[in-house]
Amino acid sequence: MTPLRVPDALTPRRRTVLAWTALGLAILLLLVGSLTVWVKRQALDTNSWVDASSRLLEDDDVRELAAAELVDALFSGPDLEGRIRRLLPPEVQGLAGPATGLLREAALPAAEDLLARPATQRLWREANRRAHQRLLALLDGDDSGLLRSSGGDVVLDLRPLVERLGDRIGLTPALPPGAGQVTILRSERLGAAQEAVKAIRTLSVLLVVVVVVLLGVALWLAEGFRRRMLVALAAGLIGVGGVLLVVRRVAGDAIVDALTDPVTRDAGRAVWLIGTDLLRDLALALLLYGVLLLAGAWLAGPARRAVAARRRLAPVVRDHPVAIWGAGAALLLAVLVWGPSSGSRRLLGILVLAALVAAGVEALRRVILAEDVPGPPGAT
Template sequence: MTGPPAATPGGPAGEEPPPRSPARYGAGRASGAAGRAARVTASAVLIVLTCVLVPVALLATWVHDIALDTDRYVSTVSPLAREPAIQDAAVHRITEAVGAKVNGPQAAADIGTWLQSHGLPPRAADAVKALGPQIDSAVEQAVTRAATRVVDSKAFETVWTTANRAAHQAVVHALTGEGRGAFEVKGGTVTLDIGTAVERVKKDLVDAGISPAAKIPDVNKQLVLFQSDQLAKARKGAHLLDVIGNWFPVLVVVLGTAGVLLARHRRRALARTALGAAFACLVVAIGLVVARHYYLDHLPPEVQSRAAAAAVFDTLLRFLKVSLRTAVVLGVVVALGAYLIGPGRLPVVVRGACDRTADSAAQWAAGYHITTGRAGTWTQAHRRSLTLVALLVVALVFTLWNHPTVLTVLLLVLVLLGVLAVLALLAASGRTTGPTPPPATGPPTGDGGGA
């Protein structure tokens, strides 16, 4: 006797399930393929944007933290007061300013005429009138010596620092508008008013016995530091970078993270993003070198000293160059780390050698009854999580570090390697001294044998 036919998943008892529609199956596959293609495309676009925007984010940070931060700006330009090229240019400009209205031949002619009117023989008066060039030379030497003393003294450093600090708002206007104060920007020319130093030199000349120096009239006392026709064009872009400077780096990190998470092979995507960003920063760094040579080779006549212009250019861009080098090194380090955790032959060999070395050290320590106890066992059980925590902590420290450098990156890498080495040793000790498995038991044996 047989029961009723069993029901099938496809329908009532005894009926075959309806066949799946080929159209619906094909539509499902097409939809899945389209979704994967969209993810891959979005990941590629985000990664490319990240690589391009990393150097832009560094530029935005430089504009915000250097050009718009008074203390950091002053600390950046203060060493220029001791720069030989700047000092030579200042001495030359002060000498020109002080001696601009000193006319040796005219002064000698006036003295000779006055002496002749008081009975000096004509030949002697002519000899006095011929001393004009010597008067010019003597005055110039005296002015140069006085200017050199002023520039070499602490007073010039104080004047330089005070003028830059008081006029820092003009540096902001150098990128966003017209300048004002001692540090002035008009069009594409950046100048510094050295009137205080000129007045100090005039006082020293009067104290040295050159009383006519007190009657030197006011003249142009501007020292041209920088001149570029592109400065005005860069103001709009610099203002935009200033506005988004606080959030732009965060946005770039978010874009890069999203691009890596959307990728099918995230480890490869991370390595490519890091190398792409490093390459972009390297291109910008090379561009700065080319721009420096181009600028110095096309200096306008308003710039009195090529060496001084080079010193100002290098000083103002020093931190940007350091940031670019740091980004390049960081990108290479991240890409190398992503490669070493992968399944490649070399990474597997390196990781295996490290584990074998840790195991050998743990076995040697166990031979001398040196163990880590439960700490080693716990580390072995949670090694992956502890490694991830160490990576996150190092990344957080780097993020919060104020203006990291290449040395910062190398230091953090060494710290991370040290932490990973300690974790490897603890895990190896846990494997060596872990709980001993119970002995295997065979089948029970009886006293009485066979059938």
């Protein structure tokens, strides 16, 4: 089969410019695509959503803040002091005010204990799974099984947890409308949210395809300087991974400082870090792939140590091809076991990684075999 060649109409200068332009666009779109993929996997994947929400409740700072919200909801009922006064004997009804304060103080550790229990966290996990599935149905235009709606707003109803807290401290709550409810999506923003979801889903796929095509075009045009192109690509992957880590840190500090106060800052920071774990994993994956590609490009290059390494590998490559492919398979397995990104453990991600590793091993094998020319007798 005749390999595809660059058209003769393209001058070397034009071909070089086009190749580097395609690579630059690919790296730029990779940065944008990485952010859309993160949003899609974090916000629009139910398993990722449930995992993040469960880890939030396991965090001490977040759990303390959530417990305070439950207590506020429990004690937000009308005339709570009057109801407590009626429960007390006539001779001590004047102590209803202090009794209410003491009861509120006792409710906070009770709420923290309630949220720390595995049974409550399991209920929280399943409640978030159902809520997220219904929210996605709403965003996809299916309003047949929505979250409970209040005034047209989509809300997550935490009243059962508030009522369970009341049972634990012996207080039957009379909750006002809206108490214990967390607004997930306001009705006036539903249309914008649906359009945003469609855009994110489309871009997360489209950008990946465009990046792959641009990289293919860049490598095709880079006839005669492909190794330099691969080195630049490796540097681009490392750069994008580094930018994502910097964005996570800098944006996180700015967002947490803007949306929290000194009391809630630790909980806000925990929420941001847990919510951006997938972004960190994606950044680490790009860093890893960039380092591996850079190492492969160096090994195939003209450096003296690289040439010496290829000479030492030549007998194994020539006489034991199974060992070389086994080493490639071991490298692929190591990446999958480490799993720097959730995508590397999905079928498509595994197939893409396997294809890239196979292409790299085959390219390096051909370079080594092409150089494997027997030396004069007695040469070492």
